[in-house]
Amino acid sequence: xxxxxxxxxxxxxxxxxxxxxxxxxxxxxxxxxxxxxxxxxxxxxxxxxxxxxxxxxxxxxxxxxxxxxxxxxxxxxxxxxxxxxxxxxxxxxxxxxxxxxxxxxxxxxxxxxxxxxxxxxxxxxxxxxxxxxxxxxxxxxxxxxxxxxxxxxxxxxxxxx
Numbered sequence: 001x002x003x004x005x006x007x008x009x010x011x012x013x014x015x016x017x018x019x020x021x022x023x024x025x026x027x028x029x030x031x032x033x034x035x036x037x038x039x040x041x042x043x044x045x046x047x048x049x050x051x052x053x054x055x056x057x058x059x060x061x062x063x064x065x066x067x068x069x070x071x072x073x074x075x076x077x078x079x080x081x082x083x084x085x086x087x088x089x090x091x092x093x094x095x096x097x098x099x100x101x102x103x104x105x106x107x108x109x110x111x112x113x114x115x116x117x118x119x120x121x122x123x124x125x126x127x128x129x130x131x132x133x134x135x136x137x138x139x140x141x142x143x144x145x146x147x148x149x150x151x152x153x154x155x156x157x158x159x160x161x
Contacts (some may be wrong), residue, residue: 001029001031001034002025002028002029002030002031002120002121002125003023003030003031003117003118003119003120003121004021004025004030004031004032004033004119004120004121004122005033005035005110005114005117005119005122005123006018006021006032006033006034006035006122006123006124007035007036007037007106007110007124007140007144008034008035008036008046008068008083008086009036009037009106009125010036010080010082011123011124011125011127012125012127013155013156014124015125016125016155017035017123017124017125017153017155017158018054018090018123019065019090020123020153021123022044022090022091022095024121024123024153025095026094026095027121030095030120031096031097031098032092032095032096032097032098033097033098033099033100033113033117033119034083034086034087034097034098034100035097035099035101035102035109035110035113036079036080036082036083036099036100036101036102037074037101037102037103037104037105037106037110037137038072038075038076038079038101038102038103039103039104039105039106040072040103040104040105042142044056045122071118072103072147076101076103078103079101080099080101082085083099083101083133084099087099100113106140107109107140107143107144107147110122110124110140110144111144111147111148111149111150112136114148114149114150115129119149119150120150120151121150121151121152121153122144122148122150122152122153123152123153123155124141124144124152124153124154124155125141125154125156126139126141126154127141139150141154
């Protein structure tokens with residue numbers, strides 16, 4: 001039985017990737033694992049240029065551990081709801097489907113899950129960043145492609161199976 005890993009972030013591209021993975025899964029009698037990766041509060045701090053907050057005495061925002069944990073918990077709950085809705089609304093009949101919400105850096109968690117779970121294929125969306133933006137921002141998809149232990153099928157955001 002083949003194993004397919006599908007990272008989901010709620011974007012149109014990731015939903016298209018789920019649809020394509022269902023098509024592949026039915027054809028090859030596969031197990032599909034849907035994962036959603038929530039950035040940890042530590043990574044979120046890095047993302048929002050904490051130095052600027054501290055320069056304006058952002059202690060209320062940046063040092064409130066309780067608030068950060070509550071926000072992280074909310075993101076996890078929302079991700080779980082997203083995965084549940086996807087499984088409910090799409091036709092996974094005849095396919096074993098697993099769901100998991102992970103906390104960490106998205107590309108690292110995707111690659112780690114693929115390695116540890118011995119997956120045969122990763123199917124994921126590409127949000128369609130321009131080449132310039134991808135160069136500066138970096139793309140989760142690009143990083144997964146470069147480090148994945150298995151083939152990666154990238155579904156364009158405008159793909160409709």
